[in-house]
Amino acid sequence: LAKTTQPISMDSYEGQEVNITCSHNNIATNDYITWYQQFPSQGPRFIIQGYKTKVTNEVASLFIPADRKSSTLSLPRVSLSDTAVYYCLVAARANNLFFGTGTRLTVIP
Amino acid sequence: NAGVTQTPKFRILKIGQSMTLQCTQDMNHNYMYWYRQDPGMGLKLIYYSVGAGITDKGEVPNGYNVSRSTTEDFPLRLELAAPSQTSVYFCASSYSGTGRNTGELFFGEGSRLTVL
Numbered sequence: 001l002a003k004t005t006q007p008i009s010m011d012s013y014e015g016q017e018v019n020i021t022c023s024h025n026n027i028a029t030n031d032y033i034t035w036y037q038q039f040p041s042q043g044p045r046f047i048i049q050g051y052k053t054k055v056t057n058e059v060a061s062l063f064i065p066a067d068r069k070s071s072t073l074s075l076p077r078v079s080l081s082d083t084a085v086y087y088c089l090v091a092a093r094a095n096n097l098f099f100g101t102g103t104r105l106t107v108i109p
Numbered sequence: 110n111a112g113v114t115q116t117p118k119f120r121i122l123k124i125g126q127s128m129t130l131q132c133t134q135d136m137n138h139n140y141m142y143w144y145r146q147d148p149g150m151g152l153k154l155i156y157y158s159v160g161a162g163i164t165d166k167g168e169v170p171n172g173y174n175v176s177r178s179t180t181e182d183f184p185l186r187l188e189l190a191a192p193s194q195t196s197v198y199f200c201a202s203s204y205s206g207t208g209r210n211t212g213e214l215f216f217g218e219g220s221r222l223t224v225l
Contacts, residue, residue, distance in 0.1 A: 036214075043113075043199045043216025044152070087151065094140055094203050094212055095159075095167065099151035 004088045009104040018075045020103050022088030025069050030092035033064060033071045038085045038102070047086075048073070075105075083107045111135050115200050115217035122190040122224045130185040130220050132200030140203045141183040142167075142214065143175065145196040152199060158183055190224045197221050 005023040012018045024033070032051055036044035048055055050062040050071070061074040075082060087102040116131045134141065139160045144152040154167030158177040172194060174186045183202075187194060198220045205212035 041219070043201065043219055044214070045216070046213040049213070094205070094214065095142070095154065095157045095165070097154070097214070099144070099153070101149070101151050 004090055004098070004100060006086075006088050006100070006103045008101065009106070011106045011108055012078055013108050014079055015077050018078050018082075018105060020073045020075075020086055020088075020105070021070060022073070023070050024088070024090045027068050027090050028092065031090045032092065033062065033068075034089045034091075034097070035060070035062065035073045036087045036089065036099070038087065044087060044099070078105075078107050080107050080109060113200055113202055113215050113217035115198075115220050117220060118218065119221050120223070122187075122222065124190060124192065124224060126190050127186065127188050128190070128222075130187070130198055130200075130222070132183045132185065132217060133181050134183075134200075134202040134215070135181065136202060136204070136215065137180060138202035138204050138215070139180065140205070140212070141177065142201045142203075143173070143183070143185045144199045144201065145169065145194075146199060146219075147196050155185065155198075187222075192224050195222060195224045 034049040035047040037047050038044040048060045048062045052064050055062045063072040085102040085104050089097045091097045113134045142157045143155040146152045153169045156175040158164045164175050200217045201214040203212040203214045
């Protein structure tokens with residue numbers, strides 16, 4: 001299983017862009033990079049998934065450099081409702097998805 | 110479209126009791142999963158299923174059993190409950206699991222279990 005390393009916590013003010021970087025030095029050729037968001041007392045929710053370069057959807061962007069040893073989740077103009085734990089996962093098979101402790105993002109008014 | 114539904118939401122068990130956590134999904138997903146999440150920790154995979162009649166162990170299967178008789182349902186049974194099984198349990202499903210990517214997992218709202 002590809003191990004990931006991400007910051008334990010981050011603080012940001014409302015309206016700012018937040019970038020959360022995840023390190024995955026031993027990513028395998030078939031692995032995809034996926035980010036999930038979890039609010040207290042709820043199950044995780046899928047945010048975005050990518051393999052290489054840049055992926056963008058209506059809520060976030062995912063930047064993956066050519067060597068794929070890291071990835072950055074970018075949340076544009078965060079609001080208080082974005083306060084949550086964000087998980088970076090690297091796997092080729094869904095049963096190999098490893099949810100670490102994630103990054104606890106706190107958005108400050 | 111209800112998605113993934115878990116019952117019960119809360120349960121208190123005495124040591125040694127047994128119980129079943131129910132999970133059902135209405136998205137016709139082949140893949141289903143059970144995770145547990147201890148306070149302040151990430152999720153750990155207990156069991157998963159790639160289709161009706163097929164189940165396999167995840168990272169922390171000891172003390173649990175599963176069955177998958179239909180596509181919709183994936184119950185998790187706790188035998189001889191222990192305090193170490195106090196946790197929040199999440200059921201999830203996905204359309205794909207071993208295809209070109211890991212697919213999107215859809216999670217239920219969780220079942221909070223306390224063993225005293």
